[in-house]
Amino acid sequence: MTGEAQPASALPAVAPERPSRAPYYLVAPACLLFIAIVLVPIAMTVLLSFHDWGQYKGIERVFILKNWREVVTDSYFLEVFVRTFRIAVLVTLVCAVLGSIEAYILNRMGSPWRAIFLVVVLGPLLISVVARTLGWALLFGGTSGVVNQALIGLGVLSQPIPFMFTETGVVVALSHVLMPFMVLSVWAALQRLEPQVESAAASLGASQGTILWRIVLPQIAPGILAGAIIVFALAASAFATPSIIGGRRLKVASTLAYDEFLNTLNWPLGAAVAVLLLIALVLIIVSANRLVEWRYREMFR
Amino acid sequence: MSFLVLDRLTKRYDAHHAVRELSLAVEQGEFVALLGPSGCGKTTTLQMIAGFVQPTSGRIALEGRDLAAIKPSQRGLGIVFQSYALFPHMTTAENVAFGLEMQGVAKAEREQRVGDVLAMVGLGQLADRFPRRMSGGQQQRVALARALVIRPRILLLDEPLSNLDAKLREEMQIELRQIQRTLGTTTILVTHDQSEAMALADRIVVMNKGTAEQIGPPHETYEWPATPFVAEFLGKTNVFSGSSDPARGVVIVAGNEWPVAAPTAGAVDVTVRPERVRFASVDGHGIAATIKTRIFQGNHWLYQAVADGRTITIIQQNAGGVNPVEGDSVRLDWNSDDMRIRPSREIVS
Amino acid sequence: MSRNGPLALAFHTLFVIFMLAPIVVVCFVAFTPEAYLSFPTTRWSLRWFRAIADYPEFVAAFWQSVWLGALSSAIAVAFSVPAALAIARHRFAGREVLLTLFQSPLMIPHVVLGIAFLRFFTEIGLAGTFFGLVISHIVIVFPFALRLTLASATGMNPQIEQAAVSLGASEATVLRRITLPLILPGLVSGWALAFINSFDEVTMTVFIATPGTETLPVRMFLYIQDNIDPLVTSVSACVIVVTVAALVALDRLYGLEALLIGRGKGEQ
16 A cells, blocks of 8 residues: 555646536446445445344344444453554654654755665565565564564663564554655655755754754645554554564454454454444544645645 | 638636637638737637637637537647647657548658648658657647648647747747748637737737737737727837817827827827837927936837836837937927827726 | 765664665575574575475465456556546546545555455355455555556646647547557556555455465465464565565666656656
């Protein structure tokens, strides 16, 4: 998945209007495709969450609130959701800070380093998430893992701390996986800046720190926020990484749904978890997007 | 019957009139320029003739046939767009041949005609080159060739020279005129550049806010502007407030009298072209003024003089005569024949 | 561009190490001569690469991913072309809504899509089929195909199509001779980006793939659930190498920025 630092309403400019039915015929195929294989399945899933389930009777097509009640009141589910969003927030913060700094540094490089390191930093996006997470599993492995050894060697730690099967490990690994999205978003925002503005500020006597804080940061803030929204959404719905690093006992929303669906076979309950995650994310993303657009409406053309 | 007739052509977008009741008759072989500032409706008019925009009301008739029923691809018009709109994935020759292909012309004849028209615009050696490897001027010629090779009934030019630098533009203007004279193609040019319109066209249509303020030959439109807008848009002009006394047959401006038969009495606007204003002897007849600035422009001097807070523009040929400098006191005079008089439109308070 | 100071470069170095460490480690461990996970220190061995041949399910999964990716990307691109042309050239009611709808798969967690498709396919009898997989992948790659196709269509000067029309071309001719050839680079890059996203997808696919139709990431994921041994590292190393090669090729051809942001190198 890749992201874009653009407001949701940015549309391409159009040629003068032509009063014809052509556009409707043109969008029909994609429209039908979407209705058939996106809207219908999702609607079915929502419906499924209201069904009843028993270990012997299977799925019973009724309309009850049993699963929903369980999901929002049971402390186990609550704990899982809180953990999911806690991890997402931490990952977003880590990516926002580190990713923005790196994007800025990259932007100030000359060629050919700039192009090379852009590929190095963004490239991992295209590499399988399973392979990357596997790498972290190897790095974390047990108390003699490479990461621990390195940190002890640098004097940061006195004793090895467990990373595998902990939230910390999941946060670190997820930050790695999702970092390119943040760099991408901030990078795109940086490309829109005129370099001469920084020079102008310097010629007026601003220090490097002031330039960063008063000139650059406000202008790339929408890019940072847009990237943060993407990273948050992906972190909250992450599956493979929490599964491998977190293990069976440290569940997040996605792995919980997987568990219910494919292990316990309680499809309706799994559907309820998934739909709750969807609703929560859609609400958060849409309101965050609106907020960013409204707050920075002057900057968007 | 005229070749092309626009009959009360109107284009409305919600409450805004882009073109309002435009009527124009173009004769075969004529070169007509639609001239005006941006937003005056000239490009919209061209797009309606081409068929890319549907008129809200009014008729367009070509050789007597109503164009409303004819699709843009069937109108047989040659169009040169402002951006040239060359096909980037085709060579010059392929670009030019495209229209002939659409007409079903046989290959041999196609190649012949393409070669001829490329020679006519001076691009014979660039037949196999792609647009991205050509300069703006060369691309412009390809666009022209592509429009001309199909022997269009009308050639439509949408600000074709606006992307060229000044010198190239002048050269292209001359070439364009020569080609049009040679081929005799009825041509409609859209431009905001009044000197270009006056240089190329047989008749100018001066447009403002969707309507035609004046239609006429360049010289006539320049010398006898029908409205203040035309007077100020075509060339530079000076506008004075004066009063007219028909009983004595004079018009008075700034205390000076000129003998002229004015159509009305009372307050009038008097326009005089800067090149018709001359420096008279300091104690003679004319308006007293002080030179504020003077600019040398090669074959003439451009002066700005101030009289009573009003700025007056004077253009004087660089003929080696008297040349006042900044700060000089002068007297400005002109011939009665050079005055254009209109009832004043100003509200006197 | 102004230079980066030593502090910035130090940060940058640590950052790059952070980004590359897991990838490098996987490739490293893949060469271990031991029967268990360890770093090859004295000897390097290809045994675990050769061992892949003993696990035909990995090879089968690889081809499954390739066909799945190629097919779903091609279909997604095909569907995206008319939609992109409509959105780029016309102003019509519902244009914004449609664009949001077509981009919606980006906002829907893949877990939800996985569950939704599993339910859907079970109801209509497509569960466990390759066809079902293709459909699900078309959905998730469509936004990428559309974005790049749309960028290509809007980047094209509309007066070029008008010129063709004025020269007598019918709408079909304009599409065939002018529009499609000019947006073709966008279509290819859209296909490439879609393919990569399909190839890597695991969260949704793990729900709907069955033992006969598993893709490579799913196979790797399920293998890791049971145990982590050098075999999966050698498979991963192969995937990494192929991806990096494709990455470099794509960067040379289109520029990574163009693929990921939708804008070309040096364009604004």
